[in-house]
Amino acid sequence: MSNETKLIFQHSRPGRSANAQAPRPVSEGQLSAIPASLRRKQKPGLPEVSELDVVRHYTNLSSKNFAIDKQFYPLGSCTMKYNPRGANRAAMLPGFLARHPLAPASHSQGYLACLYDLQNFLKEVTGMKGVSLAPMAGAQGEFAGVAMIRAYHDARNDDGRTEILIPEAAHGTNPATAVMCGYKVREVPVGKDGDVDLEALKQACGPQTAGLMMTNPSTCGVFERQIEAIAKTVHDAGGLLYYDGANLNAILGKVRPGDMGFDVIHMNLHKTFATPHGGGGPGAGPVGVSQRLLPYLPTPMAGLDEDSGEYSWIDTDTLPTSIGHLSAFMGNAGVLLRAYFYAMVLGREGMIRVGEYSTLAANYLLKRLQHVGYTAAYPERRASHEFILTLAKEAKELNVTAMDVAKRLLDYNQHAPTTYFPLLVPECLLIEPTETESKEAMDDFIAAMEAILHEAKTDPDMVKEAPFTQPVRRLDDVKAARELDLTWSE
Amino acid sequence: MSNETKLIFQHSRPGRSANAQAPRPVSEGQLSAIPASLRRKQKPGLPEVSELDVVRHYTNLSSKNFAIDKQFYPLGSCTMKYNPRGANRAAMLPGFLARHPLAPASHSQGYLACLYDLQNFLKEVTGMKGVSLAPMAGAQGEFAGVAMIRAYHDARNDDGRTEILIPEAAHGTNPATAVMCGYKVREVPVGKDGDVDLEALKQACGPQTAGLMMTNPSTCGVFERQIEAIAKTVHDAGGLLYYDGANLNAILGKVRPGDMGFDVIHMNLHKTFATPHGGGGPGAGPVGVSQRLLPYLPTPMAGLDEDSGEYSWIDTDTLPTSIGHLSAFMGNAGVLLRAYFYAMVLGREGMIRVGEYSTLAANYLLKRLQHVGYTAAYPERRASHEFILTLAKEAKELNVTAMDVAKRLLDYNQHAPTTYFPLLVPECLLIEPTETESKEAMDDFIAAMEAILHEAKTDPDMVKEAPFTQPVRRLDDVKAARELDLTWSE
């Protein structure tokens, strides 16, 4: 009666197999061209199980997950909106699934047409001059973006620029990316109102500045009001402005990064364009650039010969200044097709609604949560598509932390918000409802939050022990790290 | 924190919709050809919900089901074997899904080829002379079979035959079918050893006998050893022999109904041929017949012109003696395609293994359950692909019934066997493991049954209150029937 699920390996029995799936064994004679010295001595330890074993095992495992398809999932900075099932069907059409990445352009016109259109849509909604769909996730988009900044300075032989500036609220991928691109990172403080400390920025800027990476709205869940001054400061110093588009959902159709002065941007299609997160991935992180970075876009991209109406690949042979390929082929095609589907269904009016309704939802949720007794981190500010609560008071007075509240929410069948990010707000919960959740779904969440606050006051120990209703209770992370157990053995 | 799932109607809000799904509204002008007097006054009360509402609601509802994909499901007489996912994919190929049932033969050669092959496979495995795939479930197959018996007698003007004989252990569809075909039903008793009471049968047979319906192995889970004598008795009286193929799994590849002397048979493809049960259906109940019933097969069937290699439909114009169509088109095509897939994967060797391994599993399970203390209904007999336990002793001594054990099994994450069928065995559990369940799965079931027997002895009240772990506790069936609540209203 335990709900501990065996490992697939524990179902294994020598000689068992799902043998409708494999071709008949070949004879040793058919393998004679492979030298014995290169042959494996023991068969690899994959499980030997039946087809039913596999189907049952993974079906049962799946039921141990929360997911948008089952729960409200207000994970800040992650934009957990509804993933249209129609997009999945379209991307899984046999014609798309069977296309080899290196099929000649003559046999790729349908696929290239989708990419070409998507590139144009993304240019338009971001206000950038060119877009490449190649990066495989947000972080790879960041990498491409910063590599382009570097290529830009390099091309001008402007080689004293060794630093990237990053507001302290930034996502961890920003500094990590800057380092991967060979830069040093200098953090810029954020003020009490959630905006960047402009004075500090001015002081940090200089001839060593390659660029600034930021998101707007920031991960503090507020719109950076001094964006123009920031842009001017960085540009005046000769640096470029990078936009981390993870928060694009907040402003889609309202204000465009290109119009704010950004030189380069990545978008997370697995956020703003509703492609699924798949329990960790895949995503897609297209990059958009202003005029001056066009020569450096990562390849390949889809091109169109207006005369013949033929699509083709733009690759390093036609764009030799490109920073090049970031993967063996051309990015996460299946994700791009899903985003294309989404963009086509939304169309121009739909894009504009995204920013509006995600912002409406976040401001509603914020106000209601304040009303039931929670503390906003930036009470004077509008929420963007997300906002931060701080539980510093509760932590101090009741010894109930943001993590405790997060865990207790699971018992109410609500996924927890993002916890402890951004790091600068103590005991924070970063909450993002998205535009696809109904008011009733938000009201259920509010009711749960209200109940938990009450529990925190009346029975804090219980809250600290939560969750009680999940497949496991709180896990021993220290043991996990100290006594590493990363692969299973009998 | 309740796991009560709202009704979809409770998510409804006026004006909400999943509007990526519907075309834009038409204008009233476009509807002007429809007289106002025929127009609906109020819109129908379908729920007004978002796409996410729907996906989440039905995903969550699905998780309140047991299913083969999640649990061992030893429901006797139902043959809950693994439903190959490959069959689902094949049947859902766009080409198959898009074919209109009335598309001309010129545009149906691929589909007809599958049907034609399947007809031949079924003829071969049952030993019958002709097969029609038209019936949409077992019961409709029974209907077709008995209607053919009637057509046969009618054609010979043998019109005094007003009765169908049915062993008392038979499935309820058998007598219900006989009545739908205009016959009276006479039950034939079954002996203590599970075989038909041959003497009683002889007495029941006569000029009023249109035929006998039986399954072999019977629903007592044993092979009817006197089958030849029974056949002779019925045939001598001028009656025909009907085989309820629901239990075909037990003998597939071992002994064929045609060779046992049956004149007509239906098969449950949703049992023997591994097509899914879908929470109640659909199934497919093809019928096979001996030579003398060939003229009466239900239409349409797939035919082949050997010379041209062209497939065509055999319909009432070419087979005017047919009992005709049983549905608007030609049966549950998607189910037939799944069965075809299954038959092709199994092939001839695979078919033979089905009977062998389902019988092996049942006999193993029976022996082990006897060993842990349960009582077999027919301890002297071999099990077929299923067997019966009787809990008469436990009911009497501990007041724990077959139903109590069934409900308690759910707490052990095991689906319950069939309860109280066949009616002639008191407090019975009819158990069918099928050939697709591993020994480990059966051993887990045995362990649960052993534990429950122990609980029944030590804590019978608890067992009587089970289940405890399901979305609901035992339901008030009396209230359900007395205070009928069959549709939801606000």
Added chain:
Amino acid sequence: MPYIPHTPDDVSAMLDAIGAERIEDLFDEIPAHLKAGSSLDALPEGRGEMEVTRLMAERAEQDRYALSFLGGGAYQHHIPAAVWEIATRGEFYTAYTPYQAEASQGTLQVIYEYQTLIARLTGMDVANASVYDGASGLAEAVLMALRANRKSKSNRVLVPEALNPRYRSACDAIVRNQDVALDTVPFCGQAGQTLTDSLSKYEGEDYAALVISQPNYFGSLEDVDALTNWAHANGMLVIAVVNPTSLALLTPPGEWGSEGADIVVGEGQPLGIPLSSGGPYFGFMACKQKHVRQMPGRIIGRTVDLEGKQGFTLTLQAREQHIRRSKATSNICTNQGLAMTAATIYMSLIGPDGLASVAGHCHANTQKLADKLTAIDGVERAFTAPTFHEVVLFLPQDADTVLARLAEKDILGGLGLAKDYGMKNAILVNATEVHTEGDLDLFVAAMKEVLA
């Protein structure tokens, strides 16, 4: 061994536990000379999923066509992707009939919701959990009407000639075994409708029910109020056969005439079920509360559990074969559960306004198509009655020949009416929301070529 998990070790362990030496021993109760009547040579050798999938994919490809305007009881509609992605989840797809209610609340609640949806769509009080299809559903409805109409002693039911001929024949094939007669009410050759005039000759006769099809096979809309009132005035029950899509726009049977229809059946396929060569579809069936105990098929009720919590369960099982055996209302057992599940998801997704848009486009597109086709010389509408989403057109040439020539161009241009109605030059044409203006024009252009 595909789909069989047992290793040689498992087999010996199991045989040991049984006390048998070989698997073959387990069949020792079968008379030896009956065994192995065949080595199943007509079956091919088993192949892997890969090969069989490829073979079937090739066969599926073979039957592709560009464009279809076939209706006649099965219609092309947009099916939201969510419908089958959810319906084929293992929890729905591989569950059995919900006999163990506690472990089947998912399926049970779906059915309860479905019953509610069908009742609301048809304007009736209650619905069952589906029957095989529309045509066999009509047979069940006829048998039900005979039981339910206590005033009538007859075994006869009136059926319009304009009802889908496939429904008439399937219904007849089923009910004639109980000596039930279906008498045919002719349609008006001008209007393409069933007029009350043609019923007058049955006045005063004992019929258990009148069947009314809305729309009828020709796509024509019947004067359902008049027909219903006539039937009730003559002591007959009314069995409505309806297209579910049309009900978003048309008066629901529950509101026909002054009392409404008594029993409603129809083909559920338009509600999210792919054409798929004719099945699995599902028949829906609804009735007035007072007839519920005569209704065949499964019915789910809402009740409470031990702790007073809402739950769902099979109810009124005393109507069913597994309890009532030869006294059951029908022999139906397995129904069309999964298709019904899909339809429930479809109806929830499409909503009341969405279904009205679908119905509206079907109607408007069919009108437009008829207009375009009748602009061709010699092509004209056969009937004067208003239509829903099908229409009969007369061609200047033999219809079957024209249709065959269109098919050579991979356009399935409609159904001929020669076989069923002797109308050699007539075709029955359907368009739905899936057809674009371009699709219609392609058809019209091809028709012009063929007729030229």
Added chain:
Amino acid sequence: MPYIPHTPDDVSAMLDAIGAERIEDLFDEIPAHLKAGSSLDALPEGRGEMEVTRLMAERAEQDRYALSFLGGGAYQHHIPAAVWEIATRGEFYTAYTPYQAEASQGTLQVIYEYQTLIARLTGMDVANASVYDGASGLAEAVLMALRANRKSKSNRVLVPEALNPRYRSACDAIVRNQDVALDTVPFCGQAGQTLTDSLSKYEGEDYAALVISQPNYFGSLEDVDALTNWAHANGMLVIAVVNPTSLALLTPPGEWGSEGADIVVGEGQPLGIPLSSGGPYFGFMACKQKHVRQMPGRIIGRTVDLEGKQGFTLTLQAREQHIRRSKATSNICTNQGLAMTAATIYMSLIGPDGLASVAGHCHANTQKLADKLTAIDGVERAFTAPTFHEVVLFLPQDADTVLARLAEKDILGGLGLAKDYGMKNAILVNATEVHTEGDLDLFVAAMKEVLA
């Protein structure tokens, strides 16, 4: 409003709660002149799921071809239907990265199983939860080797010319930003292999690692033992780039030479992932236990909960960007989780013997194809080394022209080597278990025609 549930009532209620009049008010912190820089005219009007699906289906159709023998890093294989039917279940498909472990045990256990499978397949100690793809995975491996090889002070790594050129260029595009240099080891023009001879000139030089590709881009099998031992003897780590299917037959990197490779990466696509125009695939990455703290990407550990029950959780997070920021081992955050989930299901279904059969058929079919093609006058094998499931053939004519003419017949006959290796007459051809004898013969016949 597609995908937005709010009714006008909802909107007013929400605005009321906020105390705003119009939605637009919520954007009052955005400088007005920045707003509405465009009315997004480059975007079309929104369309329904039906229209967009039809458009995309037509485009997907456009790209169909009869038969393909393209490999070069992505391979056609049979994918069991169960793989994606399960992987696209909402619970996997729509979950986020498992940050809340208690509510993500499904995904977490899948990853733990996946780590185990990859470790076993490669013969390594540990694996991470996937990187983007094989090529970017190689870049991560190079950077990791620089960190892990404490003995080396260099920023240089040796890379064989016979490594997939797409891997070389992507790897370079990534690592050159940190001033890492990839020096190219040429291959032997006769054998099509990387010989230890060609390495001798690097002896004594400080390189952090040697990359070994098994098989290499030409499909040739390298003498991995000799190469591994050479690298270790020269103070370098060994980075193995392997095809996962081949590992069912070939010595796993963990057993190469006397000590085994140190880091293993490869493209996971052959393990149940559709070709799908190049992605999403996933890169797998494994290493020796002692290097685990240098490995990038997510890693799952098994632990216990409060009650001592087994559970799974993200571990060693101090390597990752969300904790370690600029000091992280990589910037990777989102990975290829769903593809990894599919691969886990694939590996479980196919099993060790099944994968060996797949690999065996790939090899045997490619051999057979090469034999058939080289029976054509003027077609010959380019290299002498043994191959796995790809082979380079010389044609008597310009390869790109031949391939284009084959493509006109809807046969994709291989990849040209002109651009990457200047081998104008050479093609790289692959066959797998999906190709039947008939497929091979079709190709051969077409090739004969084209060359005739």
